[in-house]
Amino acid sequence: MRLLVIGALPLLVALAVLSVPAFRGRRVPVALLAAVALAHLGLVGSLWIAPESGTLGGWFAVDPLGLTVLTLTSILFLVTVTYAVGYLRREPPSSGRVFAGCLMAFLSAASVVALAQHLAMLWVGMEATTLSVAPLVFLRRDRRSLEATWKYLVISSVGIALALLGTFFLASAQGDVPGRPLVLPDLVAHARELHPAWLRAAFLFLLVGFGTKMGLAPMHTWKPDTYGEAPSLVSGLMAGALTSCAFLGIARITQVAMAAGLGPFAQPVLIGFGLLSLAVAAVFIVGQSDLKRLLAYSSVEHMGLLVLGLGLGGVGAYGSMLHLINNGLSKSWMFLAAGNVVLATGSSSATGNRGLVRTLPVSAGLLVLGLFAVTGSPPFGQFMSEFTILRAAINAGHPWIAAVMLLLLAIIFVGMAVLVLGMALGVPDPGSVPVRESGWLVLGPVALAATVLMLGVYIPGPLHDVLTQAAVALGGTAP
Amino acid sequence: MYSAAQLVLLFVVLSDLAVLGTTRLSSCIRGIAAQGLLLGLLPVLVAPQLSVHAVSLGVGTIVVKAIVLPWLLGRAIREAAVRREIEPLVGFIASQLLGVLAVALAFAIASRLPLPATTQPLLVPVSLATLMIGFIVLTTRRKALMQVIGYLILENGIYLFGLTQTESVPFLIELGVLLDVFVGVFIMGIVVFHINREFDSLDSTRLAELTD
Numbered sequence: 023m024r025l026l027v028i029g030a031l032p033l034l035v036a037l038a039v040l041s042v043p044a045f046r047g048r049r050v051p052v053a054l055l056a057a058v059a060l061a062h063l064g065l066v067g068s069l070w071i072a073p074e075s076g077t078l079g080g081w082f083a084v085d086p087l088g089l090t091v092l093t094l095t096s097i098l099f100l101v102t103v104t105y106a107v108g109y110l111r112r113e114p115p116s117s118g119r120v121f122a123g124c125l126m127a128f129l130s131a132a133s134v135v136a137l138a139q140h141l142a143m144l145w146v147g148m149e150a151t152t153l154s155v156a157p158l159v160f161l162r163r164d165r166r167s168l169e170a171t172w173k174y175l176v177i178s179s180v181g182i183a184l185a186l187l188g189t190f191f192l193a194s195a196q197g198d199v200p201g202r203p204l205v206l207p208d209l210v211a212h213a214r215e216l217h218p219a220w221l222r223a224a225f226l227f228l229l230v231g232f233g234t235k236m237g238l239a240p241m242h243t244w245k246p247d248t249y250g251e252a253p254s255l256v257s258g259l260m261a262g263a264l265t266s267c268a269f270l271g272i273a274r275i276t277q278v279a280m281a282a283g284l285g286p287f288a289q290p291v292l293i294g295f296g297l298l299s300l301a302v303a304a305v306f307i308v309g310q311s312d313l314k315r316l317l318a319y320s321s322v323e324h325m326g327l328l329v330l331g332l333g334l335g336g337v338g339a340y341g342s343m344l345h346l347i348n349n350g351l352s353k354s355w356m357f358l359a360a361g362n363v364v365l366a367t368g369s370s371s372a373t374g375n376r377g378l379v380r381t382l383p384v385s386a387g388l389l390v391l392g393l394f395a396v397t398g399s400p401p402f403g404q405f406m407s408e409f410t411i412l413r414a415a416i417n418a419g420h421p422w423i424a425a426v427m428l429l430l431l432a433i434i435f436v437g438m439a440v441l442v443l444g445m446a447l448g449v450p451d452p453g454s455v456p457v458r459e460s461g462w463l464v465l466g467p468v469a470l471a472a473t474v475l476m477l478g479v480y481i482p483g484p485l486h487d488v489l490t491q492a493a494v495a496l497g498g499t500a501p
Numbered sequence: 502m503y504s505a506a507q508l509v510l511l512f513v514v515l516s517d518l519a520v521l522g523t524t525r526l527s528s529c530i531r532g533i534a535a536q537g538l539l540l541g542l543l544p545v546l547v548a549p550q551l552s553v554h555a556v557s558l559g560v561g562t563i564v565v566k567a568i569v570l571p572w573l574l575g576r577a578i579r580e581a582a583v584r585r586e587i588e589p590l591v592g593f594i595a596s597q598l599l600g601v602l603a604v605a606l607a608f609a610i611a612s613r614l615p616l617p618a619t620t621q622p623l624l625v626p627v628s629l630a631t632l633m634i635g636f637i638v639l640t641t642r643r644k645a646l647m648q649v650i651g652y653l654i655l656e657n658g659i660y661l662f663g664l665t666q667t668e669s670v671p672f673l674i675e676l677g678v679l680l681d682v683f684v685g686v687f688i689m690g691i692v693v694f695h696i697n698r699e700f701d702s703l704d705s706t707r708l709a710e711l712t713d
Binding site for chain 1: 614617632639652655659670678681684688689692
């Protein structure tokens, strides 16, 4: 019952908001958004204490992988809503109900993805996340956001279409094998009887399809434009929650491929996409002149790390799951802090935005701290997760992968530091005055920063258990 | 029933090639509508026996792919007042040749795929050909509206492949897929309309402000 409410409640409220005439106009029903966010997080939290068995014939169920993504999404949604309270006062959207409705529709779609055990349901949810976010990217309704929305829609739609084809290939691989069609536990249980040729094709198509949504290189081209032009809170939600859902899609097919003994085929492909994403991110981060585009390329980098850990296996799978959480939290943190810069100065460009420590002390501080977090410096959570992935490379007997990864991470650190420190420090332009930062605009990122910092020094027991179970399901081990 | 299904699949390939060689956008939309109608007939024709499932899938397909989507696209070109695709990135003759190549390639690939013997023999090659032709339209045309049409053809190719799995993929899922396609094209239609208003043209190559 709880699972159905988690999936359906936000959608029902979204439909009500979109259809009831009382919600027309620019005003956003923020109280309603907050109520949905709190109810969702409460229900998701209760799943940690009292687990629930599958529902609707086993099509929906909570498992460690899904629970991780669901909890992350729910937390990021609540943070986004608190930020929206401050954001909407400064920049009201042209349509309040589109803003609130699309946000809640996204929450529903992401919950469906996280809870789906039927891989076609997972696809339906993933497509719905793409579509619910598109009007949010176009929120400002100017030329640049139009161009970004168009690129996002066309590229993601093609990606999602390829993923659908991959899902059909998987159904072909199942053929006459016993078990319910496309239901994950049955696929895993009978994995060795699946038709290997179809399974390989399904793996590749699902990886490329969901990889497009995740923003793995070379399918990442929509990402800098979309994250750069979308309102920052939307970019943060996309970079934190939506990409995690897409990663879950890839993790699901990896789960089946590993159970089928296709590891020697799947792992090199995952490692290849991971290293390529790191390399592409490094090339575009060095010399980048826009903060939000920089963060978009940083997202490409971290997506690369996620599939790299998955491909390395062993403790790498645990590292990836931990990194999923760290990256989700800190991408949202950075985009919200960047959003404060855009609200105050009208631009996220590095030229003309200097000395932010003097004009926006809290947000600039968050950006500088975040720089060290996203580049994997101790004591932040990313240091732990990236170190685990690095260890997996050495354990698996690939020291050269570890070396390449370290080199690229070092280049990325330098590239990011030049831009972020340049914006935060330096002498402010004459005429710029300190801006009062509203509490709503800094509350969310500060809370996220504290959580990421905590995960760097202490991982709570229940979380460690869930991550370990998820890693084992992906063919890995606990560190 | 096999021969009727084969005839319909043949017409699907012809409608692919027709869209590839047509300059008038309204003719392309008619081509897409015809293809949607053909696709709606197929669930009934390839099913081993007549079932409620096959008929409702067919009806749903015809409503979405042959009536609603072409109507939406038609409205978009009327409001935007565009008539023709001018100067595609690859010429019409060249892209039709590419299309024929795609069909040949699709048959070559399909003959190597391990398929159950009960599958209607033309279904998979026509699906792959339609997929590839959709991709050609999507990547070589400059009008945003033609790219939407290319995407629809790509989706139709996937739909055809899905027909080999009608027994294992239940009704609800197919409904979800149709709905997603519908909403996707609906949103694309709105964006196309805005592109026209902002840029006075539906030329997607003008969308080039955002670069590194």
